[in-house]
Amino acid sequence: MTAQQYVIGVDFGTLSGRAVVVRVGDGAELGTAVHEYAHGVIDRALPDGTPLGPDWALQSPDDWVDVLRNAVPEAVSAAGIDPSQVIGIGTDFTACTILPATRDGIPLSALFPSRPHAWPKLWKHHAAQRHADRINALAAARGETWLPRYGGRISSEWAFAKGLQLLEEDHELYSRADRWIEAADWIVWRLTGVETRNVCTAGYKAIHQDGGYPSREFLAALDPGFVSFTDKLGHDLAPLGGLAGTLTAEAAAWTGLSEGVAVSIGNVDAHVTAAAADAVRPGQMVAIMGTSTCHIMPSDRFAEVPGMCGAVRDGIVPGLWGYEAGQSGVGDIFAWFLDTGVPTSYQAAAGGAGLSLHEYLTGLAEAQAVGEHGLIALDWHSGNRSVLVDHDLSGLIVGQTLTTRPEDVYRALIEATAFGARVIVEAFETAGVPVEEFVVAGGLTKNTFLMQTYADVLRRPLSVIRSQQGPALGSAVHAAVAAGAYPDITTAAAAMGGRDIAAYRPDPDRADAYDELYALFIRLHHQFADGAVMHRLREIRNTASAVTKKESPAL
The missing domain is CATH 3.30.420.40 (ATPase, nucleotide binding domain)
Structure with missing residues (x-):
């Protein structure tokens, strides 16, 4: 060489x-x-x-x-x-x-x-x-x-x-x-x-x-x-x-x-x-965060972890078990909200400040205390890959009022994806497969507020590629x-x-505050995990969509 x-x-x-x-x-x-x-x-x-x-x-x-x-x-x-x-x-x-x-x-x-x-x-x-x-x-x-x-x-x-x-x-x-x-x-x-x-x-x-x-x-x-x-x-x-x-x-x-x-x-x-x-050793979980997130981890132990995407011998590096889990939607949830849920006044304010809309909303969200927005969201807008493995599930936001603002929802969606990541980490550790280091990669690592939120919610340091x-x-x-x-x-x-x-290292006070919100997230997670409400809504949507296309073939 x-x-x-x-x-x-x-x-x-x-x-x-x-x-x-x-x-x-x-x-x-x-x-x-x-x-x-x-x-x-x-x-x-x-x-x-x-x-x-x-x-x-x-x-x-x-x-x-x-x-x-x-x-x-x-x-x-x-x-x-x-x-x-x-x-x-x-x-x-x-x-x-x-x-x-x-x-x-x-x-x-x-x-x-x-x-x-x-x-x-x-x-x-x-x-x-x-x-x-x-x-x-x-x-x-x-x-x-x-x-x-x-x-x-x-x-x-x-x-x-x-x-x-x-x-x-x-x-x-x-x-x-x-x-x-x-x-x-x-x-x-x-x-x-x-x-x-x-x-x-x-x-x-x-x-x-x-x-x-x-x-x-x-x-x-x-x-x-x-x-x-x-x-x-x-x-x-x-x-x-x-x-x-x-x-x-x-x-x-x-x-x-x-x-x-x-x-x-x-x-x-x-x-x-x-x-x-350089995270190919046992216990190094890499979360590749982009439109979705994939969680990859080599390990020298085998266990059947509920809701993971697979345990494969030699699947990441030869000689070790490779585990995969994931979240079907992360960055694309934030992008969806910016495309559909933000008024033009915010877009004008962002442009006037020389910021992208993501940067502008992130700044407003970061100024809030944990829980100030009064919201909890489920990060299922593109279904749930882990740990429920059901892509017919859909998103949910609880706590909205007539005073809810775009930055409130934006922050709640960021937190929801962090809560979803914590569910995955806890599933591995409960099954006896320890996560020794949490490493983040992908385009979302550029958002320092998002990274700090993940450190606080996970109550563990984040290493960054x-x-x-x-x-x-x-x-x-x-x-x-x-x-x-x-x-x-x-x-x-x-x-x-x-x-x-x-x-990034967790802030103890914010981590404590997030523990209470995470407990509420888990209640919602369990309440809607069977998909009864969300599946029926999807069926109604698909039926109505088919009727519309039949009556208006030009669409």
């Missing part, structure tokens, strides 16, 4: 893809570029105008390839390096973002562009909830041993629920789909010409445990046509940090890199961020291992990653 070697990490997000050029020797980030997806999130209609139903969320594979064509060469140019010095490239993706493809890797959306099920289903596609409910009910009735590994319920966001939806709503496309493949693996296939499947997405999103998927008997009991579903998933799983292959001539032309550059095995954006924070682009840096760390520059992920993370330890 020399100081003149570089690797590239590419992070495929919800709305854009980011590439970063990283020096192998010390993890210095020398150049970065972002490419916005032309299609963004496809959630109302396909590009040709074909309408979509409620809770759909799709993406376009063309957008992902455009990231390779644009962001990678732009990042190399910004870094001012010779492309021949790049020895490896690594990628990460949102998950479960999954697509049907032919045996040659051609997305079915390229062949059937007017059929919704031909397109990749984004991680936040929640239209398969009833299919997830059936999977959970059958697994519980049969006593399937894999179910407790996922906290007792699998999610509508995952591979099996989305696959069952494809089968039952478009059987022809299901038959034509030789592959049901995570975008994390599909993009590596495009880069190398070699199909691989990574242990991370298979374990957390495709119910792969103890060397196999759910049995054919279980699948047949769900639907006889589903019996061979796992043949579409791939059975030979590759370890994280492994070498998937090398850049093809076509991929080299896209990226401006040399043919033959090492490409690491695919990974998930949240899981790979642990390496960027040093990089502002954790997934991309983490992918670069994995690329360095795949290229042979380091022997393993832990060694590479220590050299290339980093965090500021205990950057």
Whole structure:
């Protein structure tokens, strides 16, 4: 290894893809570029105008390839390096973002562009909830041993629920789909010409445990046509940090890199961020906070934690159990409120002060004492991933009066997400899996008030990742291992990653005040956890929406 070697990490997000050029020797980030997806999130209609139903969320594979064509060469140019010095490239993706493809890797959306099920289903596609409910009910009735590994319920966001939806709503496309493949693996296939499947997405999103998927008997009991579903998933799983292959001539032309550059095995954006924070040891929980939050933690102990998203051997780093939990909505809850709940007078005041609306509301909220707004909110606006695993739940705010102001609601929503994080931490510790350090990463780390609120609510210090682009840096760390520059992920993370330890510490008085509010949050959490009210409201909404679309097809 020399100081003149570089690797590239590419992070495929919800709305854009980011590439970063990283020096192998010390993890210095020398150049970065972002490419916005032309299609963004496809959630109302396909590009040709074909309408979509409620809770759909799709993406376009063309957008992902455009990231390779644009962001990678732009990042190399910004870094001012010779492309021949790049020895490896690594990628990460949102998950479960999954697509049907032919045996040659051609997305079915390229062949059937007017059929919704031909397109990749984004991680936040929640239209398969009833299919997830059936999977959970059958697994519980049969006593399937894999179910407790996922906290007792699998999610509508995952591979099996989305696959069952494809089968039952478009059987022809299901038959034509030789592959049901995570975008994390599909993009590596495009880069190398070699199909691989990574242990991370298979374990957390495709119910792969103890060397196999759910049995054919279980699948047949769900639907006889589903019996061979796992043949579409791939059975030979590759370890994280492994070498998937090398850049093809076509991929080299896209990226401006040399043919033959090492490409690491695919990974998930949240899981790979642990390496960027150098938080790959037992008990280091990394909360990757953006539109949603994913909680990732390696551990040397195994336990079945209620409501987690999975416990997977080797799922974050080889040799340790990897745990995942999460909150379906965090930053997008705050964005929703700014888009829909703030009067123009506040927008004008923010502009007059030279502040963004987020900054303006944060300042007003921060000036309040704990509990001054008189509100408690549930952070379920995009459902609940952990610990209830129910994406048909919805948000709730209690305590509003005619004197409630936008900053009150804004602060209550911030606190709600912190309370949700505390529920997750307590679930782990109650199950005997200690959280030794809470590390935060992602775009929301820029909001110092939010970070301090989390420290106060959690009653523990927060460490903060040093990089502002954790997934991309983490992918670069994995690329360095795949290229042979380091022997393993832990060694590479220590050299290339980093965090500021205990950057935020809890204030004892505020922490005491939040304990009382948290107790009220838990009462609401338990009261509405069965979903009786929220599920019925969703059913009424969907029925009314269907009637409106039928009567007004132009909509």
